[in-house]
Amino acid sequence: MYVKRVQTMLSRAKKKMMRIERRDDSAPGDLVLTRGRVHTLGAGDGLAEAIAVRNGRITRVGSHDDIAPLIGRETRVIDLAGRSVLPGINDSHLHGVWLGTMWPNLLMDQLAAPAPGPEAHDTGHGHGHGGPASRLETSADRRAAILRTGELLSSLGVTSYTEPGLGPGEDDGPTGCFGSGALRDYADLAAEGLLNARVTALMLFGELDGASSLERFTRGLREFTPPADVPGWFRVAGVKIFADGIPPMRTAWTDEPYADGTYGALLVEGATPERREADLVAMIEAAHAAGHQIGVHATGSRTTRRVAEAFRDAGARDGRDARHYLIHGDLIHPPTLAEMAAAGVGLNTQVGIAVATEEMVAAALGPDALRHAWPVRDALAAGVPLCLSSDAPVLSPDWRKGVAAAVTRTGLDGRARGPEQRIALAQALRAYTVTPAWQDGAEAWKGTLEPGKAADLCVLDADLFDVEVAALPEVPVALTVVDGRIVHEL
Numbered sequence: 001m002y003v004k005r006v007q008t009m010l011s012r013a014k015k016k017m018m019r020i021e022r023r024d025d026s027a028p029g030d031l032v033l034t035r036g037r038v039h040t041l042g043a044g045d046g047l048a049e050a051i052a053v054r055n056g057r058i059t060r061v062g063s064h065d066d067i068a069p070l071i072g073r074e075t076r077v078i079d080l081a082g083r084s085v086l087p088g089i090n091d092s093h094l095h096g097v098w099l100g101t102m103w104p105n106l107l108m109d110q111l112a113a114p115a116p117g118p119e120a121h122d123t124g125h126g127h128g129h130g131g132p133a134s135r136l137e138t139s140a141d142r143r144a145a146i147l148r149t150g151e152l153l154s155s156l157g158v159t160s161y162t163e164p165g166l167g168p169g170e171d172d173g174p175t176g177c178f179g180s181g182a183l184r185d186y187a188d189l190a191a192e193g194l195l196n197a198r199v200t201a202l203m204l205f206g207e208l209d210g211a212s213s214l215e216r217f218t219r220g221l222r223e224f225t226p227p228a229d230v231p232g233w234f235r236v237a238g239v240k241i242f243a244d245g246i247p248p249m250r251t252a253w254t255d256e257p258y259a260d261g262t263y264g265a266l267l268v269e270g271a272t273p274e275r276r277e278a279d280l281v282a283m284i285e286a287a288h289a290a291g292h293q294i295g296v297h298a299t300g301s302r303t304t305r306r307v308a309e310a311f312r313d314a315g316a317r318d319g320r321d322a323r324h325y326l327i328h329g330d331l332i333h334p335p336t337l338a339e340m341a342a343a344g345v346g347l348n349t350q351v352g353i354a355v356a357t358e359e360m361v362a363a364a365l366g367p368d369a370l371r372h373a374w375p376v377r378d379a380l381a382a383g384v385p386l387c388l389s390s391d392a393p394v395l396s397p398d399w400r401k402g403v404a405a406a407v408t409r410t411g412l413d414g415r416a417r418g419p420e421q422r423i424a425l426a427q428a429l430r431a432y433t434v435t436p437a438w439q440d441g442a443e444a445w446k447g448t449l450e451p452g453k454a455a456d457l458c459v460l461d462a463d464l465f466d467v468e469v470a471a472l473p474e475v476p477v478a479l480t481v482v483d484g485r486i487v488h489e490l
């Protein structure tokens with residue numbers, strides 16, 4: 001009798017627990033998007049019809065019938081009417097403070113861009129006015145710039161970005177956009193819950209686009225303490241190093257000679273080429289040993305090769321999954337791509353710069369150099385993790401233009417640049433979502449639309465399958481959701 005009662009009690013308790021579990025699992029969503037095309041970019045590049053979000057997380061992805069039980073009295077339901085949902089866009093190389101100061105002026109117009117979309121009529125693209133009108137002096141100035149960028153990015157569906165280079169190397173810089181104060185401002189805004197996008201930052205111990213020295217770099221590593229992470233919103237992941245310049249200025253360090261017989265040089269200080277190279281490698285080793293992720297601005301074929309080798313050697317020593325990457329990578333020879341793939345080194349590049357400056361590279365290095373210019377298709381074929389980004393305010397922060405440039409490789413004049421390096425739409429989308437999450441070390445919780453992951457979403461005002469990729473920049477972003485919160489709605 002007693003045993004039976006206990007068994008009954010246990011059975012009831014179990015049923016109650018199961019009920020609770022089931023209720024929890026199928027708790028009504030805060031937000032449900034349904035009757036659309038949900039491009040999950042998850043395993044198998046799955047396509048679903050509906051998605052439910054609760055407490056900042058994705059709870060279910062499936063058919064309308066799968067999701068319907070999650071619609072409660074308090075649930076906001078949005079009928080997508082066939083429109084596409086993508087993971088929130090991650091612009092993995094974007095200067096947020098600088099962009100907030102410059103916008104709508106850009107340093108370089110993106111020549112791949114068709115006519116601006118209906119939501120972009122107020123952008124008035126400028127033709128590069130150098131820097132902001134006045135130097136950012138105060139925390140209030142920088143916070144305003146960051147918040148302005150946040151609003152702009154929300155309107156574009158961007159929910160994460162990387163600030164590639166903020167730190168003491170620029171504390172006395174001419175713009176005030178890249179100093180260590182900005183790191184503190186980001187951390188404060190994140191802690192205050194005021195960021196509209198998740199930010200990863202790289203520290204800068206030299207000057208932006210300028211010289212660096214091994215001595216200053218290692219002192220920065222030793223002495224500078226970045227602000228603490230704000231989980232999910234702000235993280236100082238590592239360091240940025242400027243290794244060389246750019247091919248059109250003949251400041252990229254190359255294997256192939258410029259028209260005047262020179263080969264460029266590293267930006268690292270040093271009396272001889274050997275000293276510069278040794279010091280660059282020493283910087284990479286020191287930052288790696290300190291546990292940092294490293295992004296290196298590397299454009300010439302010799303620089304990309306040398307940096308890839310240094311990443312390989314540093315990683316081989318301790319086996320750490322460091323997620324180091326080359327930034328820009330204008331000229332990369334095939335053996336370097338193979339080296340990068342084998343060592344797990346990423347490439348973070350901007351095809352908009354390719355279509356805008358290819359002629360200048362050809363003028364500087366001869367047309368043969370173009371065979372290895374912005375080789376994104378070859379990089380993917382070799383197995384290199386590829387991130388596409390805007391480098392805004394160099395280019396527009398509009399990822400739709402970046403996707404169009406990568407898929408069409410076509411400039412405003414209708415001429416293709418490096419058409420053999422075109423990539424597929426699905427590949428370009430992954431380079432703005434899945435792989436940047438990998439670059440952030442955050443692929444476990446963002447970058448795809450799967451249950452349990454962060455509810456960072458970008459809804460386009462069309463079905464992606466109905467749009468010519470060249471016309472993608474004309475398709476408005478209808479809705480942006482960050483951490484389950486709607487931050488932009490048409």
Ligand SMILES: [Zn+2]
Binds near residue numbers: 095
């Ligand atoms: Zn940049």
